[in-house]
Structure formats: structure tokens, C-alpha cells
Amino acid sequence: MRGKKALGAGALVLALMSGVGWAQAADSKAPAEPQAAPAAPAAIDGYQLVRLPNQNVPNFQRRVAYCPPGKVAISGGAEAQGSDAILVGSFPTDDGRGWIGLGRQNRFGDVGVSVYVICANR
Structure with a gap:
């Protein structure tokens, strides 16, 4: 491998133990491997769940939350x-x-439909 430096076994073990993943020599021309960001819950400004509970409506009638x-x-x-x-x-x-949610039943003229919408601030 011309122009690239190989990592020694010690560096590889250290990288794997620290959770960093594969590392490259600074003078390598190849792009660096992407590093995973620490997992953190995403905050959604104004998160709100709105639920239209189950209600029987005629087949194919839209329910909107x-x-x-x-x-x-x-x-x-x-x-x-x-x-x-x-x-x-x-x-x-x-x-x-x-x-919007809509449904139907084969043997009946109406169907129970529940609708959920997840909302956030503009």
C-alpha cells in the first residue's frame, strides 16, 4: 500500500475498545470513514399527538384529525x-x-376508523 500507513494491532484494539471504529493515518489520501454520532433523543419543538378515537362511519368516509x-x-x-x-x-x-384516515368493510356498510396525527410547531 503505497503512501498509506497501516495501523498496528495495538492501535486497532484501542480504537475498537474506545468505540471509535477504524482510524486512518493523517497523510492518507483516502476519505476518512464516517464516525457515528452519539445516540441522543431528537427533540421536536412542540411535539403533540392528537387522536381521533374509534368511531363508526360509512364505508370510504374520511375522518380527519x-x-x-x-x-x-x-x-x-x-x-x-x-x-x-x-x-x-x-x-x-x-x-x-x-x-386523513378512511376504511371499509366487505360485509357491512360502515367501519370503525381511528386517526392519529403527530404535530410540531411551525
Whole structure:
């Protein structure tokens, strides 16, 4: 390996024991291996979960959970409940302020639908 310095076994063991991973010589022309950042929980400003509890609605009728004023939807989900229930859709509103859920049942004219939206400050 021309122009590269190999690490000795001691340096490799030290690097592995310290959790740093592979290291390179300073004069190496190859890019350095990416280092993992310490794991820390991500803080989301104004995090809030809004839940529309289960309610029976006609098949394919949309249920919408909205974020409070000043907040936007960053994620969400929905659940269809009932015998033979199928979740047909789960997606954000066009304006980004809420989450839509809709479902259906094969043998019945209505279905139970719950909707969840995760909100954060703008």
C-alpha cells in the first residue's frame, strides 16, 4: 500500500475498545470513514399527538384529525376496526395541518376508523 500507513494491532484494539471504529493515518489520501454520532433523543419543538378515537362511519368516509393552530403535521396514521375491516387510506391533508384516515368493510356498510396525527410547531 503505497503512501498509506497501516495501523498496528495495538492501535486497532484501542480504537475498537474506545468505540471509535477504524482510524486512518493523517497523510492518507483516502476519505476518512464516517464516525457515528452519539445516540441522543431528537427533540421536536412542540411535539403533540392528537387522536381521533374509534368511531363508526360509512364505508370510504374520511375522518380527519387536525393539529392545533400554529402547528403542522409531521406524521400520522389510521386504523380500521371491525370484522373484515380494511384501511383504505392514511395520508396527510393537502394543507399539512392534519391526517386523513378512511376504511371499509366487505360485509357491512360502515367501519370503525381511528386517526392519529403527530404535530410540531411551525
